[in-house]
Amino acid sequence: MRLLMIGGFLGAGKTTTIARLARGYLERGRKIGIVTNDQAAELVDTHFLRSQGFPVGEVAGACFCCQFNALTETLEQLDAQSLPDTVLTEPVGSCTDLVATVMEPLRALHGDRFDVGPFTVLLKPEHGLKILGARRRAGFSPKAQYIFLKQLEEADIIAVNKIDRLDEDARDELRQCLQDRYASKPVLFISARTGEGFDELASALESPSPAHASLMDVDYEVYAEGEAELGWLNARGVAQGASFELDELVRQLTRRLAVRLAGRQMEAAHVKILAESGPDVALANLVSSDSDAELSVASGVRVKRADVTINARVAGAPDILKGEVEATCREVAEALAITLPLESVHHFRPAPPVPTHRVGRDV
Ligand SMILES: Nc1nc2c(ncn2[C@@H]2O[C@H](COP(=O)(O)OP(=O)(O)O)[C@@H](O)[C@H]2O)c(=O)[nH]1
Numbered sequence: 001m002r003l004l005m006i007g008g009f010l011g012a013g014k015t016t017t018i019a020r021l022a023r024g025y026l027e028r029g030r031k032i033g034i035v036t037n038d039q040a041a042e043l044v045d046t047h048f049l050r051s052q053g054f055p056v057g058e059v060a061g062a063c064f065c066c067q068f069n070a071l072t073e074t075l076e077q078l079d080a081q082s083l084p085d086t087v088l089t090e091p092v093g094s095c096t097d098l099v100a101t102v103m104e105p106l107r108a109l110h111g112d113r114f115d116v117g118p119f120t121v122l123l124k125p126e127h128g129l130k131i132l133g134a135r136r137r138a139g140f141s142p143k144a145q146y147i148f149l150k151q152l153e154e155a156d157i158i159a160v161n162k163i164d165r166l167d168e169d170a171r172d173e174l175r176q177c178l179q180d181r182y183a184s185k186p187v188l189f190i191s192a193r194t195g196e197g198f199d200e201l202a203s204a205l206e207s208p209s210p211a212h213a214s215l216m217d218v219d220y221e222v223y224a225e226g227e228a229e230l231g232w233l234n235a236r237g238v239a240q241g242a243s244f245e246l247d248e249l250v251r252q253l254t255r256r257l258a259v260r261l262a263g264r265q266m267e268a269a270h271v272k273i274l275a276e277s278g279p280d281v282a283l284a285n286l287v288s289s290d291s292d293a294e295l296s297v298a299s300g301v302r303v304k305r306a307d308v309t310i311n312a313r314v315a316g317a318p319d320i321l322k323g324e325v326e327a328t329c330r331e332v333a334e335a336l337a338i339t340l341p342l343e344s345v346h347h348f349r350p351a352p353p354v355p356t357h358r359v360g361r362d363v
């Protein structure tokens, strides 16, 4: 089983990239599987990818590195259910040190079963230009920045995503910054939305994973503090009414929550809201405080009932985030003349990572 891990910061486009790669592999006759991962249950990514017809296993409750055995069990289940020859895995977007804690242990302990491909890390331009570029801006948390840079440092392949949104100057700026910092790494420019650069990505993914002779240093205190700056919220609810637009529901939820978060000066790392009604899905995303909430997947349908999944990762206190999400649901319910009670709400700060294995050194 060929195992490909697609990492990158929260909102970089991992799920969108995985869905496009998976479609490409299926067209070429390969059998695919996907494994998603999150700190808690009720994942938008899992529901969305399943709605696209892909076989998806899920590791929920902590990141792959801290749940290494759950990852291998999930891979075995996928293998038993759908015999994939290629599995795409998406680690949590606030996670780093995955080469030492996941890829190398998989090779060392299960190299007979898994052919681990190169580790691709997507660069999220919304934050990348602030962190790497000349438009460097104060205000972005230095510890979150530490995680962002560590993710790039351990990549076998860096893929700058969302180039459909970047003009030539921004592309050149990122190309130069990456060349200055990571001269030896292959850098690709892709758009998971339009498919630009995907032939190059797919062929780079066929290459063997390079040997990771020297593993990266990671300060686990800074890493843990960076993750713990985020309020994390996963919630599920049911929207019901006489008749409402599915797209409008997720669009309003995301937009109104964005306004509330801006009012609190809470930087959104990623907010994603999915509504499902039978086979119809609508998905809206917010990936930073200075970009607009957007409808990423439109359904075009009116419905009477929808299951709503809300995943928010926002710099700030989880209880304030919960209050704002609940207030947003009430506001949207009133605006659309529906009911939208939340049935399960998990909100927390991620606990310090304690990897199951770490090749090379102790944590
Ligand atoms: N314009 C543009 N948007 C993208 C692209 N890839 C992903 N997105 C959007 O970025 C947001 C986050 O994407 P997602 O795949 O959920 O990111 P993840 O958190 O890394 O899995 C969504 O609104 C996507 O539609 C891209 O290539 N171009």
Ligand SMILES: [Mg+2]
Pocket (backbone or CB within 6 Å): 014, 015, 016, 045, 090
């Ligand atoms: Mg995702």
